[in-house]
Amino acid sequence: MTTSSAQPERYNPKSTEAKWRKIWNDRQSFKADDDSSKPGYYVLEMFPYPSGKLHMGHVRNYTIGDVITRYKKARGFAVLHPMGWDAFGLPAENAALDNNAHPKTWTYDNIAAMKKQFELLGLSFDWSREVATCDVAYYHQQQKIFLDFMRHDIAYQKEAEVNWDPVDNCVLANEEVIDGRGWRSGALVEKRKLTQWFFRITKYAESLIDGLKTLNEWPEKVVTMQENWIGKSQGVRFKFNLLDMVPGYGEKNIEVFTTRPDTIFGASFVAIAAGHPLATALAKTDPALAAFIAECQKGGTAAADIETAEKLGYNTRLKVPHPFDKKIELTVWVANFVLMGYGTGAIFGCPAHDQRDLDFANKYTLPVRPVVIPDGEIAEAFRVTKLAYTAPGRLFNSDFLNGLEVDAAKKVAIKKFEEKEIGTAETQYRLRDWGVSRQRYWGCPIPIIYCPDCGTVPVAEKNLPVLLPEDVTFDKPGNPLDHHPTWKYVSCPNCGTNATRETDTMGTFVDSSWYFMRFCDPHNKDKPFDKKKAEKWLPVDQYIGGIEHAVLHLLYARFFTRAMKECGYIDLEEPFKRLFTQGMLTHQTFKDANGKWLYPEEVEKRDGKWVKIDDGTAVDAGDVIKMSKSKKNTIEPTSSIDAYGADATRLFVMSDSPADKDLEWSTAGIDGAWRFVNKLYRMISESLDGGLPNLTEKPSSFSDNATALRKITHRSIQVFTDSLEKFQFNSALARLREFTNEITAFKASTMDEKWALREALESVVRIINPFMPHLSEELWETMGHQAILADSDWPVIDVELARRDAVTIGVQVNGKVRATITLPVGCDIKIAEETALAHKDVQAWIDGKAIKKVIVVPDRIVNVVVA
RNA sequence: GGCCCCGUGGCGGAAUUGGUAGACGCUCACGACUUAAAAUCGUGUGUCCUUCGGACGUGCCGGUUCAACCCCGGCCGGGGCUACCA
Numbered sequence A: 001m002t003t004s005s006a007q008p009e010r011y012n013p014k015s016t017e018a019k020w021r022k023i024w025n026d027r028q029s030f031k032a033d034d035d036s037s038k039p040g041y042y043v044l045e046m047f048p049y050p051s052g053k054l055h056m057g058h059v060r061n062y063t064i065g066d067v068i069t070r071y072k073k074a075r076g077f078a079v080l081h082p083m084g085w086d087a088f089g090l091p092a093e094n095a096a097l098d099n100n101a102h103p104k105t106w107t108y109d110n111i112a113a114m115k116k117q118f119e120l121l122g123l124s125f126d127w128s129r130e131v132a133t134c135d136v137a138y139y140h141q142q143q144k145i146f147l148d149f150m151r152h153d154i155a156y157q158k159e160a161e162v163n164w165d166p167v168d169n170c171v172l173a174n175e176e177v178i179d180g181r182g183w184r185s186g187a188l189v190e191k192r193k194l195t196q197w198f199f200r201i202t203k204y205a206e207s208l209i210d211g212l213k214t215l216n217e218w219p220e221k222v223v224t225m226q227e228n229w230i231g232k233s234q235g236v237r238f239k240f241n242l243l244d245m246v247p248g249y250g251e252k253n254i255e256v257f258t259t260r261p262d263t264i265f266g267a268s269f270v271a272i273a274a275g276h277p278l279a280t281a282l283a284k285t286d287p288a289l290a291a292f293i294a295e296c297q298k299g300g301t302a303a304a305d306i307e308t309a310e311k312l313g314y315n316t317r318l319k320v321p322h323p324f325d326k327k328i329e330l331t332v333w334v335a336n337f338v339l340m341g342y343g344t345g346a347i348f349g350c351p352a353h354d355q356r357d358l359d360f361a362n363k364y365t366l367p368v369r370p371v372v373i374p375d376g377e378i379a380e381a382f383r384v385t386k387l388a389y390t391a392p393g394r395l396f397n398s399d400f401l402n403g404l405e406v407d408a409a410k411k412v413a414i415k416k417f418e419e420k421e422i423g424t425a426e427t428q429y430r431l432r433d434w435g436v437s438r439q440r441y442w443g444c445p446i447p448i449i450y451c452p453d454c455g456t457v458p459v460a461e462k463n464l465p466v467l468l469p470e471d472v473t474f475d476k477p478g479n480p481l482d483h484h485p486t487w488k489y490v491s492c493p494n495c496g497t498n499a500t501r502e503t504d505t506m507g508t509f510v511d512s513s514w515y516f517m518r519f520c521d522p523h524n525k526d527k528p529f530d531k532k533k534a535e536k537w538l539p540v541d542q543y544i545g546g547i548e549h550a551v552l553h554l555l556y557a558r559f560f561t562r563a564m565k566e567c568g569y570i571d572l573e574e575p576f577k578r579l580f581t582q583g584m585l586t587h588q589t590f591k592d593a594n595g596k597w598l599y600p601e602e603v604e605k606r607d608g609k610w611v612k613i614d615d616g617t618a619v620d621a622g623d624v625i626k627m628s629k630s631k632k633n634t635i636e637p638t639s640s641i642d643a644y645g646a647d648a649t650r651l652f653v654m655s656d657s658p659a660d661k662d663l664e665w666s667t668a669g670i671d672g673a674w675r676f677v678n679k680l681y682r683m684i685s686e687s688l689d690g691g692l693p694n695l696t697e698k699p700s701s702f703s704d705n706a707t708a709l710r711k712i713t714h715r716s717i718q719v720f721t722d723s724l725e726k727f728q729f730n731s732a733l734a735r736l737r738e739f740t741n742e743i744t745a746f747k748a749s750t751m752d753e754k755w756a757l758r759e760a761l762e763s764v765v766r767i768i769n770p771f772m773p774h775l776s777e778e779l780w781e782t783m784g785h786q787a788i789l790a791d792s793d794w795p796v797i798d799v800e801l802a803r804r805d806a807v808t809i810g811v812q813v814n815g816k817v818r819a820t821i822t823l824p825v826g827c828d829i830k831i832a833e834e835t836a837l838a839h840k841d842v843q844a845w846i847d848g849k850a851i852k853k854v855i856v857v858p859d860r861i862v863n864v865v866v867a
Numbered sequence B: 001g002g003c004c005c006c007g008u009g010g011c012g013g014a015a016u017u018g019g020u021a022g023a024c025g026c027u028c029a030c031g032a033c034u035u036a037a038a039a040u041c042g043u044g045u046g047u048c049c050u051u052c053g054g055a056c057g058u059g060c061c062g063g064u065u066c067a068a069c070c071c072c073g074g075c076c077g078g079g080g081c082u083a084c085c086a
Helices: A013-027 A056-074 A090-099 A103-120 A136-151 A201-212 A220-230 A261-266 A277-283 A287-298 A303-308 A355-363 A406-419 A531-537 A552-566 A637-644 A646-655 A667-689 A704-725 A729-745 A751-768 A773-782 A829-838 A840-846
Strands: A040-045 A078-080 A155-165 A170-172 A190-199 A233-241 A253-258 A269-272 A313-322 A325-335 A346-349 A423-428 A448-451 A455-458 A489-491 A498-501 A542-546 A579-582 A585-591 A603-606 A609-612 A620-626 A806-813 A816-824 A851-857 A861-866
Touching: A013 A646, A013 A773, A040 A056, A040 A531, A056 A078, A056 A542, A056 A579, A056 A585, A056 A637, A056 A646, A090 A103, A103 A637, A136 A155, A170 A190, A201 A220, A201 A552, A220 A552, A220 A579, A233 A261, A233 A313, A233 A406, A253 A261, A253 A269, A253 A346, A261 A406, A269 A355, A277 A287, A277 A313, A277 A325, A287 A313, A287 A325, A346 A355, A406 A423, A637 A646, A637 A667, A646 A667, A646 A729, A646 A773, A667 A729, A667 A751, A667 A773, A704 A729, A704 A751, A729 A751, A751 A773, A806 A840, A816 A829, A816 A840, A829 A840, A829 A851, A829 A861, A840 A861
Parallel strands: A040 A078, A040 A542, A269 A325, A542 A579, A806 A861
Antiparallel strands: A155 A170, A155 A190, A233 A253, A233 A423, A269 A346, A313 A325, A448 A455, A448 A498, A489 A498, A585 A620, A603 A609, A806 A816, A851 A861
16 A cells, blocks of 8 residues: 555656666767867866765865756857876875775775766766876876976976975975975975975966966966965065175175165165075084074974064174165174075165064164155154054155155166166066975886986886886885885996986876876877867866865966977967866864764754764764864765765755855755755646647747746746856756746646746756756656757747846835836836836825935836935 | 955845845744644744834944945954065
8 A cells, every 4th residue: 555646756866867877878978079060168177086985075076067068068069078087196105004905906996986976976077088197098198298398498306405294205395385284294394405306387487477367267366376376576686795705605795685675775784594605604613603593493484483483683793885885884694584495595674664674673773774754754753663664655865766756766776786787686486496206106207217327317208108116015114116126226228337217206296287188188199198189178168176276286287288388289378268166065063072073973953952863962063164084074975865866966065055165064955955856856747747738839829927937937047047157056046946936836727828837847957957967857858858958958048038028126215215116128217207206105205395306227226315 | 464355134145246135045933734743835034113114234433325235444353375585
């Protein structure tokens, strides 16, 4: 006995979703065609690291891409939507240590597991283009690119002070150091002097800044972050002459860099970094200075350290003359706040107009000479004591600069420096060259051989790839490649002498810097990719990923594209035309009485209080924060898909919040999405039960009632489409719900009404397709269609019907809405005014008072101003 | 410290970019169906005033305007990036 006759039929996502995934797969619905005559559109989401487990953040990221792909395809584009794996990297080695699995096995197993989870979501990937960066086919081509970079002087080797992560046992790029700590390990980074491979990203600093101006479809935030990271500043590099030679210091001067050459007459001291060669030279005969330098090098770089760090200096008692006035002598100090890594490692101090210099001058009672005065102040009375004056103003006490505004004074000062050949105008960047060597096994080998006679010898192209050996051991610390018994030992390709291979591998950000190019020609064995094929698709039309890559990956990829251009691979500078950064997924956190984190499924709400399900003890419900394994506030995508289906899960992550903002996962939210999926299913089945005419049997005329629904239908498609184009998915879906509410309220009895109802229902099914592809395909089939939606076009909007012909607007009296009136769209101002004034509520509020004026904004508002 | 973003009901968020603030959803309450529950459907849900109706209301204070969530000035709060960058 079943109660099904009384029960509304429920949608079964499990069987339906599997059915449609198979159909898309069999039909190769999302295979990108290189030779298509349609315009190309390249949709790309940042490819994942194969951790083995899909998380909700992935679901959101890839659903956004999927919605765009399906939509653009329906709009007549040939869409490229590939997927691959950022598969090299340290976690594989750590897993090898923990589970005794080989990094390769671990990685490929993870890829297989994750691919299965991906498939459950029904994403429109062209899997025929799948690549993993750890595939030999991929890193082989990367080695080729590396050699090309060498030939073009983009890749080079140097000894440099680098960031050493003591936990991961490897070097990090500047971009990978966050707040003085390794980005992955969180360990305090140490400085080490090592010989490493670098990419000359600084060569493109200007181009990378300039290019930002063309990226007007990128979030402004990301553009600013890159701008700040590159850190361009313009100024002057000039020299202070030393009166005597200092033993052990090769120069007879100290070179400084400044962005404020206008304040040169306010100079009261010169300060050099603790690591400056002059400081080192002086320290040899001055133990007190040596001790001071050692003290300086201890200081931390964390935010708190800098905030509280006291300005400290050591007076070397050396004197240098002022470049424009020999009578003034400045003392040379070694100071802890001067950085060796920026500019020349030396500055002139102008306390009146730089806060750090002022703090320093106050501490050591050095002179403070103001030379810039704000408008309206009197020179004689103007004092700088605790706060440096850094705003615009006029120069005084400054010889040839007197009376000039700051900006003009800078120009004049620079000219003078150059005329007198003391200094030159210079642009400094904060950006440093990109260190790519990593002392790790699981990465792309750097194709270099070191010969005792010939030096650094690149591996010949015909001898590529340099294969990563698989028989490695992780039983001792350090790089397994380095202790491999044979791999490292080779004979020199030039002279045959016993030589060794480079055992460092490339950092994984190199791998991800060109994968979007490889996708255009993923199986090419001879070269990274065919130029023509790449140029068919590139630049990526829509790139989607997390904001956390604002400077890392996105900057590297922009650099790489320029470098690839220089090597002749492609005629392109900017790889990503449009960028969208999605927000994070968040969830409430829970702790038990002992302060231990609890998973959401371990707790429940009873009588408005959170308790532990198994023993009912009180639970501390904490902040809503980014889902993370350590805080246990995660939701498994697979469990949500299992319970509600892929479509409901997709719908929820797309509907509850704007896609670029954080989204809080909630049970109520996913329940709501699931209800809506069922509502759609029921709405269609029940309407079909009543019998609806086919759309080919269009009635010759429509009643007002039927026309009203048709107008709603076409207007809804239009608003929905507009929102979709603007990435306002939550608004699009809100409009969709309104639309379905209106359909549900519609009663169809005559043939023309039934036709209009069918038109409305078919429209709903077609526009939900990008969001709920399985459900919509199923409903489309139920409605009697042979063609599948994945191959169908977007509904055509009847502009005539979509246009509003009447509009309800507010009528204000003295700026407060007192009534509403409905007028034809584009109605004459006079008529609008008359209608408004005729309204009884409006009359009541005017109450016989004199009308001063009436403002009519067509289709918007009428405002009656009375005395 | 510097640069930038954001503050709208109990909650997530809309608002055609200066023109009816709170769409849509969630929550909650009540009602219908049911022996009952679930599911479903209906009604209500910014605050205050006893109601018809009205007053107030987009972090706070002020300004511009016929009209301000939106523009300007100043505060307060939250967040991001960056950092002794000369």
